[in-house]
Structure formats: C-alpha cells, structure tokens
Amino acid sequence: MPTPTLRDVAEAAGVHAATASRALNPSTRGLVNAETARRVIKVAEQLGYHPNPIARGLKTAKSGSVGLVIPDLTNPLFPPIVRGIEDVLEPAGYSGLIVNTDNDPAREEAQIERLRARQVEGLIVATARVHHALLHRLHDEGVVMVMVNRRPDGADVPSITPDDAAGVELAVRHLADLGHTRIAHVAGPPNTSTGVGRARAFRSAVRDLGLDTDPRLETTAEHWSEEAGAAGLRRLLDDGVDFTAVVAGNDLIALGCYDVFRERGLRCPEDVSVVGFNDMPFLDKLRPPLTTISIPHQQIGAEAARLLLDAIADPSRPARSVLLPVSLVVRGSTAPPP
Template identity: 45%
Template sequence: MAPPLPRSVNLRRVAEEAGVHPSTASRALNPATRHLVAAPAAHRVQEAAARLGYRPDAAAMSLRTGRSRLVGALVPGIANPVFAPILAAAAAALAEDGHALLVADPGDDPAQAAEFVAELAARRVDGLLLATVALRDDPALAACLVRGLPTVLINRSGGEGIPAVVSDDRAGMAMAVAHLASLGHRRIAHVGGPAPLSTGLLRREGFEAAMAAQGLELPPGWVEAAPTYGRAEGEAAASLLLSRCSGITALACANDLLALGAYDACRRAGLRIPADISVTGHNDMPLVDMIEPPLTTIRIPHAEMGRRAARLLLDRIHQGTEAGTAVLAPALVERGSTGPPRAQA
C-alpha cells in the first residue's frame, strides 16, 4: 500500500517555524513586499519555507491581491531560435519579481493571436509581452488595449503608443550595406521581410537609405519582400532576385532565416558563397556561425531585449508607468559568407 501523501504546508506553519506572525511571513515571501520585513526575519521565513516545501496558494493570492503573478507572451513561431534567448531572459527577470511566464504561439495568424490574448486575459495574467504585432490595425494589440492589459512589445513596434523594446533596424541594415560596400560590392539586392511588420519596413528603409548614402544605384526590382520570415520564403525571394536582376554580387537579407533560404537559392543557381556572391543576414540567431560558410550578420542583443521588456512591463504592472520605445544598438558580426565581388577577387 502506497504511503499517504504528505499534507500541504500552509503559511501559518511556515510562520510558526520561523517564529514570526503569519502576516510577516506573507510579506517576506512576496517579492513586492519583502522590503517591509527586517532582513533577518525575511531570511528565517524564506529558509523555513524552503525547508518545509511551502508553495503559496496561487488562487488565494490572486483573490487577495488582485494579481495572478502570471505574465503572458505571444511569439510568432516558438521554434524560431531568435525567441529562445529573448524569452529566457524575460522569464528570469520576471521570476525575480515572483512572476511566471506563459508562452503562446499563434504563428502568423493575427486572429489566432487575438484569441490567445483573450485566453490569457481570462487566466487573469498581469500583463503581456507581444512579439507578434503588425504596424497597423493589429487584432492582438487591440484586444490588449480594450481590456486595459499592461503590454510591452518585443522586437516590433506597433505605432499605437505602446511601449516597445526593439533593435535599431535601420542602423543594422546600414551596417550590412556599408560592410558590403567596403568589400567593393556595388550591385547589392535586398531580400526583405514582411512589409506589414515594423522589422520588414524599417530594414527595407535602412537598406534603401544606406544604398543612397554609399552612392550605390538601386534599380527597380532589386528589392523582394518575403511574405513571412522563413527559410522557404527566403529561397523564393532570393531566386526571383537572381533570375531578374543581372549582375548581383551580394544579397543583404532582412533576417537570418531568409539568409538561409538565400543560401539554398544561390546553391541551386550554381553560385558559391562568397566566391561568386556574398550574403548577409540580420539577427545573429543561434547556430548561424555553424553553417557553411558561417553567416555574416547583424547581431541583436536578444537577452538584453528580453530583460528590458520584462522590467518595462513590471514597471507598468506595479506603477502604471508609461514609457516609450527603447532602441537597442545592433552590431555587425563578420564571418565567412562575405568577401570581395568576383571582379576584384
């Protein structure tokens, strides 16, 4: 016969073990009120809770405080390696404040994203991190606004006055173009991201402005926007550029997954990278240094993005702080996918 399950340990038992009043134990175990308890007493309470295996009753705490200590996050493709370091850093920052992160993946479906917002709101999340929003008329963002949910955007801006943490997309693309130009490239095409997303629009604008700043011609048709950020979409866009644009020596891609697709298109066309054509990406997602040749790309500080977004959201939850967009600086990472054009090799 199996032994009986141990009875759950309540807050009163923890308080008795630590020699304090239950209200003191409650404050000591709540990150938001821990500062109200003398450090030695708080340490005794935390030590007693750990020793006894105490876990707060989340439902009771939610009823008492009006907060669930849960934060939701929507990402457009949880299998995309870009989001792993962002979510890990956000989860760590939230855990320091006693919050847990719930992640939902609506893919590229705006209606599904809005449904997930409704589901997370029904679970009384304290706030939301959104990495899915489009520039205009985004259903998920509208669902957050109508419910008054504290919201922060990650890696996207939504044009709705909602706080966001983003990379400087224009500057990143300017770095890629300047790098290619320094190698001697003059005929550079752009595999762009989805136009409805801020990353697609701003990186295209950055590419076009950088080409003009370098004094380089950009003929009509030398920019091809992919409908989504994916390897297959990158291959299709790069193939179109290679077939219709004579003399391309470099492809500047708006995303590393698009760049991987460009690798496929170049190889299918019999072009060697970088001997025949150079390719750059954008994001520096995990493992792009392991492909052959390793990808020259624009590094986004993903972990810092996750941390900043989480802390910004916590400020909104606790203090109602209204903040603007935090723009993080990107950096060029030069690897083996870029070199001088054929004529100068």
C-alpha cells in the first residue's frame, strides 16, 4: 500500500492541500476553522499520514526544531528544565534537539555547529562560563538564543534565571537564625557565572547579617559535582578552619559534604549543618534530608522556551531577562550549632 501524501489527506477531507498543511501543523492550526482542522486531523489519522518536517522545512525554510545546549546531562538539575522546555515547544509544533557539552568549550562549539548544520531555528543555552566568546560570536552572526541559568555579560540575549542572590541570602539567614556565626561556603567553579554570583551573594549576606567574614571560610569546588564538593570541604577541614555550618554552591556539592562527614566521623546536623541549592529530586530521601534552596525547574524551562519562540517570531524584539523567585526548603540537615 503506497504511503499516503498530504494531497491524499486534503482530497479525503475535501480541502485544499495548503489548508490541510496548516491544520496539521500546531503552529499554524489557529489559522484554520476549528471544525475543518478536526476533520483534517481525523482523516490523517485514518489514512496513517505523518507530516514530513524535513520536506516542510525545505518549503518554508523552517526546520521546526531548536537546539538545547546542556553542560552536563548527568546533573539532576537539567532534566526537569528540559521537560519544561518541551512542554512549551511541542504544542507550538517545535521539537528540541539536545546536545551535551560536558562543560568542554571545544565540544560545545562542535555540538553547536552540528545543530546549526541541521538548521535549528534557535538555541536554548544552559552553559554558564564567565568568559564565553562563542556566545558573542553567535549573537553577532544573528543566531536566535536564550540563556538559561545565567545572564550573559555584554550580549543583548534573552535570559531566564532563578534569583540566586535572594536564595543564598535565605540560606545564610536561616543558618544565622539558628545561631550559627561561622558559616563556610563551598562555592561552585570560579569559571562559571553561577559559581561567581552565588559566592558574591554569600559574602554580601554574611556581611549584612554581621556574621564572621573570615576569608578562610570560603573555598571553591572545581566542578559542579559531588567529588569536587568533597574535595572543597576536605580542604577547609585540613586547613583547620573552624565552622559550624556550610552553604554549598549547589546540591551536588552538598552531597560531597555528606561524603566527607562520613569519612571524618562528623554528624550532620549535630556537628555541622549544611544547606544546598537547586532542590534536585530525591533530596528528601537522604539521611538526613537536605535543607536547600528550591528553584522552579520546569518554569525556568517553560519560560526559556516562550522567550525563544517570541524571538524566533520577531528577531528584532528587545531582549528580555526574567528573574524567577526561589524558596527555602527546610529539612533535617540544619540545626542550632553544637
């Protein structure tokens, strides 16, 4: 049996081929009478017709796809963000092509070039390096982009970020209210805007709340990972720094702190309290469950997709930056100091 064509669907539904095409494309369906659209869709299903996005792209110069540039797919932060992106893209007739960069600039550039070769209509970029020449070049070349989890420096690109500064302030204030005065910070990588921004917010919060500002209380994790978080906390302990609580750059770094507590025979929260950041899945299953700053993962993804679709529809539209509120989730990893 021959594969049904768009013309077959149009004839069976009693409409012009252009009308059938619009009815079967979610992004143009609103241009067609609702009853006609339902009839066309029903006929297409009965005939087993599936639109060919490549053929459609050749005719319209639109691929119906966008690139999602993720720094580390093993980081539990990103899957719910991707889900939020897909929830908005799919009804608009777009699909997302995901690439993983492993935080490697050369790999990122190669992956983005592959996406461009596939004629994606825009990029949602979740990498957060402080110095990012590639992004500036792509912007100069007219590539439609939206940044997730960071605000680009010096480039007029839409962005969607959680309110990191407010989140860090919530974490520090929570520990201060419990009575902690010497609070350590295991910051994220210093080559990422998120790591730098949260470290800056930590210093401001400690100063504003009148807590101990000893610079030895701060160290950095070289990666956003459990292993790097553990290495950072070991450095503080090996240097003999005195503290009763830790604000971790993110939840994975906080998990590394848990590993070191077990290694060194420290009890959490009886000896040391710890607060994470991001509220990734399953933190409530830890022992003790992790106190953390919750960010609206799926909303971040959904807003990023909306910003990108707006920019695709009107590339001259002024870039908008959206800051989303965060909240403190208190669990069992924080308590008054010993």
